[in-house]
Amino acid sequence: xxxxxxxxxxxxxxxxxxxxxxxxxxxxxxxxxxxxxxxxxxxxxxxxxxxxxxxxxxxxxx
Amino acid sequence: xxxxxxxxxxxxxxxxxxxxxxxxxxxxxxxxxxxxxxxxxxxxxxxxxxxxxxxxxxxxxxxxxxxxxxxxxxxxxxxxxxxxxxxxxxxxxxxxxxxxxxxxxxxxxxxxxxxxxxxxxxxxxxxxxxxxxxxxxxxxxxxxxxxxxxxxxxxxxxxxxxxxxxxxxxxxxxxxxxxxxxxxxxxxxxxxxxxxxxxxxxxxxxxxxxxxxxxxxxxxxxxxxxxxxxxxxxxxxxxxxxxxxxxxxxxxxxxxxxxxxxxxxxxxxxxxxxxxxxxxxxxxxxxxxxxxxxxxxxxxxxxxxxxxxxxxxxxxxxxxxxxxxxxxxxxxxxxxxxxxxxxxxxxxxxxxxxxxxxxxxxxxxxxxxxxxxxxxxxxxxxxxxxxxxxxxxxxxxxxx
Ligand code: HEM
Ligand code: SF4
Numbered sequence: 001x002x003x004x005x006x007x008x009x010x011x012x013x014x015x016x017x018x019x020x021x022x023x024x025x026x027x028x029x030x031x032x033x034x035x036x037x038x039x040x041x042x043x044x045x046x047x048x049x050x051x052x053x054x055x056x057x058x059x060x061x062x
Numbered sequence: 063x064x065x066x067x068x069x070x071x072x073x074x075x076x077x078x079x080x081x082x083x084x085x086x087x088x089x090x091x092x093x094x095x096x097x098x099x100x101x102x103x104x105x106x107x108x109x110x111x112x113x114x115x116x117x118x119x120x121x122x123x124x125x126x127x128x129x130x131x132x133x134x135x136x137x138x139x140x141x142x143x144x145x146x147x148x149x150x151x152x153x154x155x156x157x158x159x160x161x162x163x164x165x166x167x168x169x170x171x172x173x174x175x176x177x178x179x180x181x182x183x184x185x186x187x188x189x190x191x192x193x194x195x196x197x198x199x200x201x202x203x204x205x206x207x208x209x210x211x212x213x214x215x216x217x218x219x220x221x222x223x224x225x226x227x228x229x230x231x232x233x234x235x236x237x238x239x240x241x242x243x244x245x246x247x248x249x250x251x252x253x254x255x256x257x258x259x260x261x262x263x264x265x266x267x268x269x270x271x272x273x274x275x276x277x278x279x280x281x282x283x284x285x286x287x288x289x290x291x292x293x294x295x296x297x298x299x300x301x302x303x304x305x306x307x308x309x310x311x312x313x314x315x316x317x318x319x320x321x322x323x324x325x326x327x328x329x330x331x332x333x334x335x336x337x338x339x340x341x342x343x344x345x346x347x348x349x350x351x352x353x354x355x356x357x358x359x360x361x362x363x364x365x366x367x368x369x370x371x372x373x374x375x376x377x378x379x380x381x382x383x384x385x386x387x388x389x390x391x392x393x394x395x396x397x398x399x400x401x402x403x404x405x406x407x408x409x410x411x412x413x414x415x416x417x418x419x420x421x422x423x424x425x426x427x428x429x430x431x432x433x434x435x436x437x438x439x440x441x442x443x444x445x446x447x448x449x450x451x452x453x454x455x456x457x458x459x460x461x462x
Binding site for chain 1: 120121166167170171172173174175176399400404405406407408409410411412414415418
């Protein structure tokens with residue numbers, strides 16, 4: 001799977017960085033999502049949880 | 063319910079027990095999105111009590127803050143009704159995109175997971191200081207006054223650069239602006255006073271900047287001074303009221319669930335999970351949050367019409383049996399993630415990562431410092447904040 005994060009939609013809540021810190025970080029300036037590692041194994045639970053918990057729907061996995 | 067039946071009037075909010083939502087409100091969950099009539103005029107609107115429905119509405123940009131909330135789900139006008147009558151500039155909770163986005167992004171860089179991690183040692187010092195204060199006040203001391211309120215107040219004052227010495231005035235004004243038993247006019251007077259206090263600090267911060275948020279906001283050319291003050295207002299109010307009540311009510315709940323507390327004491331690694339479960343179980347924003355439909359929106363078989371009010375009841379969403387097994391049980395080991403105590407969608411709490419760190423450190427240190435912490439009065443005598451926007455305890459006398 002590949003992580004796709006929409007920075008226009010991101011509301012900087014930080015749920016992704018809290019849930020899967022190895023793959024998600026937040027920009028210093030405004031806390032918007034930064035994907036550290038976009039390639040994830042199929043069905044990876046941490047990445048799925050991060051996408052599910054994102055309040056703005058900014059994270060998609062495909 | 064047949065289509066012709068008249069919808070119930072208002073949302074029940076008087077509780078039978080200390081921790082559970084009112085039984086009559088939970089009963090409405092049989093239809094997790096339903097029409098109700100709003101106060102004071104009986105105008106029809108919507109009430110979302112289920113988890114999936116609440117999440118869906120809050121994530122949908124067609125539900126907005128709009129111009130003004132004119133109707134309230136309860137007879138004591140909802141805080142969204144009072145504040146929206148005179149929203150201060152910059153108070154971004156009540157703005158919609160693109161203004162909301164512009165204002166919110168002025169502060170989100172300060173509240174990232176990473177920045178909060180860096181703040182941990184400072185928060186630990188503040189918590190230690192308040193524990194020393196509680197101990198010095200002696201058995202019988204009020205835990206709210208000595209611990210639950212000062213911890214988040216000190217933290218947010220330091221972050222914003224608001225003098226903590228002024229706390230008596232700002233704690234009073236912010237409590238008054240969220241006191242639902244007061245008239246809308248009186249609440250707005252308190253909000254205006256607090257706003258005026260912060261507005262006066264802004265030019266002073268520009269002349270003598272410090273390493274704090276208010277100085278950064280005052281120096282930002284893209285922000286009017288009136289907006290800088292409004293951003294500071296929402297951070298100051300939201301930054302201490304909610305966390306303070308989670309600490310006060312959370313301590314009370316743990317003391318009344320000795321089995322769960324013993325578990326937490328035995329297994330300090332459980333603290334982060336326990337904090338999420340306390341957020342879910344207690345859901346201190348107990349009156350929920352409101353939105354207005356910008357256009358007609360179809361949700362399953364219902365159509366919410368443009369202009370109609372929707373109240374999203376976070377406290378029942380967090381007790382939804384479709385989402386959580388044994389929802390009325392406090393179980394510190396459960397995976398409570400996905401709870402809506404911080405809301406959902408583009409307004410989801412800006413301060414949530416700060417609140418998490420504050421609660422984790424505060425609960426861990428409090429119960430470590432006082433191995434025999436207990437109530438100093440019968441639990442029935444603890445006054446509950448039923449008529450406040452944020453649920454909790456007014457006072458919590460403890461001994462050890
Ligand atoms: C346990 C503590 C807290 C709880 C339960 C809580 C709850 C909430 C909820 C439910 C919302 C969403 C309101 C809505 O959608 O209409 C919200 C928004 C907000 N909270 Fe918190 N909060 C807490 C702590 C904090 C702290 C510590 C701060 C700041 C330092 C803060 C600042 C804000 C701000 C600025 C907003 C508005 C966000 C926006 O409109 O984009 N909160 N909070
Ligand atoms: S969880 Fe979603 S909204 Fe929050 S920072 Fe990550 S991508 Fe942005």
